[in-house]
Amino acid sequence: MTHTTGGRPGRRLTSYELATWRGFIETAEQLRTVLGGRLREDSGLSEGDYGVLLALSEAEGRRMRSSALATHIGWERSRLSHHLGRMERRGLVARRECAEDSRGAEILATTEGMSAFRRATVPHLRAVRELFLDALTPAQLDAVAEIVAALRDRLPPGP
Amino acid sequence: MTHTTGGRPGRRLTSYELATWRGFIETAEQLRTVLGGRLREDSGLSEGDYGVLLALSEAEGRRMRSSALATHIGWERSRLSHHLGRMERRGLVARRECAEDSRGAEILATTEGMSAFRRATVPHLRAVRELFLDALTPAQLDAVAEIVAALRDRLPPGP
DNA sequence: GCCATGTGATTGACACGTCAATCATGATGA
DNA sequence: TCATCATGATTGACGTGTCAATCACATGGC
Numbered sequence: 001m002t003h004t005t006g007g008r009p010g011r012r013l014t015s016y017e018l019a020t021w022r023g024f025i026e027t028a029e030q031l032r033t034v035l036g037g038r039l040r041e042d043s044g045l046s047e048g049d050y051g052v053l054l055a056l057s058e059a060e061g062r063r064m065r066s067s068a069l070a071t072h073i074g075w076e077r078s079r080l081s082h083h084l085g086r087m088e089r090r091g092l093v094a095r096r097e098c099a100e101d102s103r104g105a106e107i108l109a110t111t112e113g114m115s116a117f118r119r120a121t122v123p124h125l126r127a128v129r130e131l132f133l134d135a136l137t138p139a140q141l142d143a144v145a146e147i148v149a150a151l152r153d154r155l156p157p158g159p
Numbered sequence: 160m161t162h163t164t165g166g167r168p169g170r171r172l173t174s175y176e177l178a179t180w181r182g183f184i185e186t187a188e189q190l191r192t193v194l195g196g197r198l199r200e201d202s203g204l205s206e207g208d209y210g211v212l213l214a215l216s217e218a219e220g221r222r223m224r225s226s227a228l229a230t231h232i233g234w235e236r237s238r239l240s241h242h243l244g245r246m247e248r249r250g251l252v253a254r255r256e257c258a259e260d261s262r263g264a265e266i267l268a269t270t271e272g273m274s275a276f277r278r279a280t281v282p283h284l285r286a287v288r289e290l291f292l293d294a295l296t297p298a299q300l301d302a303v304a305e306i307v308a309a310l311r312d313r314l315p316p317g318p
Numbered sequence: 319g320c321c322a323t324g325t326g327a328t329t330g331a332c333a334c335g336t337c338a339a340t341c342a343t344g345a346t347g348a
Numbered sequence: 349t350c351a352t353c354a355t356g357a358t359t360g361a362c363g364t365g366t367c368a369a370t371c372a373c374a375t376g377g378c
Binding site: 012013016017018019020021023024025026027028029030031032034074125128129130131132133134135136140141143144145146147148149150151152153154155156 | 171172175176177178179180182183184185186187188189190191193233284287288289290291292293294295299300302303304305306307308309310311312313314315
Binding site: 205207234235237238241242245260261262263 | 333334335336338341342343344
């Protein structure tokens with residue numbers, strides 16, 4: 001069942017290797033797109049919105065320092081800042097000055113933001129089950145976990 | 160080694176399932192980002208540019224109908240149109256009117272475009288080997304191929 | 319106290335992607 | 349022929365993401 005001819009470090013890629021790579025990256029991208037579309041239909045939230053609101057919903061008092069939020073969801077700060085601007089315009093989050101450090105900002109989810117998040121979460125998790133978990137056998141799911149761990153080891157540390 | 164408790168259709172996601180899902184989607188995203196950054200450094204091309212030039216480089220006479228190109232690389236037409244506009248401005252491709260159908264456009268890679276593509280290709284494939292293929296055992300690579308096939312079966316057909 | 323330096327966060331410019339609308343041309347049928 | 353509809357492609361508006369620059373405030377050394 002193994003199509004590779006063993007380790008081939010530094011060699012030209014076989015078409016099998018190339019196709020597997022492309023398949024991996026394209027399938028992940030398509031999954032993101034489809035899930036994102038459903039999320040949008042169900043709740044009007046984007047994947048980014050969902051991630052931000054998820055983090056805030058799990059935080060003490062539904063509020064978090066902007067930098068902590070960025071670290072928590074693994075985003076660059078400028079990305080978060082732009083995104084929060086858009087979410088604020090839509091009334092999903094609010095910014096407050098930070099008491100301890102006047103440079104800082106506290107982000108908090110609005111009632112409307114939490115409501116949209118709750119509306120999103122069940123269908124979103126259902127879609128993850130349907131398109132990802134249900135497509136895989138338990139052994140394949142374990143394989144995904146292993147593979148992800150192996151790939152992460154080679155990846156340079158995040159921002 | 161199996162962490163799931165067997166098929167759990169319709170149930171709430173376990174934290175293992177959720178973490179595996181998140182790991183999958185985030186790792187793929189990070190791989191794209193890192194590969195994209197290297198590509199940019201090595202050649203000044205984005206991943207999109209690379210895909211377009213790859214398709215053109217393999218086409219008869221380095222030219223292709225816009226719609227054929229879109230289908231070939233799996234992009235929506237408007238996306239391709241915008242992207243070609245940016246590439247044309249940078250001198251990487253050129254648009255010509257199509258002889259057989261005056262509605263159509265022929266896209267062709269310029270000398271400069273092909274030169275950038277050649278500059279990009281070796282380091283790009285090397286990076287794919289380094290960050291993806293070399294990180295996985297042959298059995299894991301086969302597992303990726305299987306998993307990708309299983310996921311694709313559940314995915315709605317493309318644009 | 320004051321300045322240099324670091325840190326939290328925002329901004330502007332620009333590339334990328336999607337959606338809906340548009341436009342021109344080809345094909346079809348009364 | 350001409351009205352209609354389909355098709356190839358582009359456009360505009362807008363959300364998203366990155367990079368480099370900026371701004372305000374904190375902090376530590378003198």
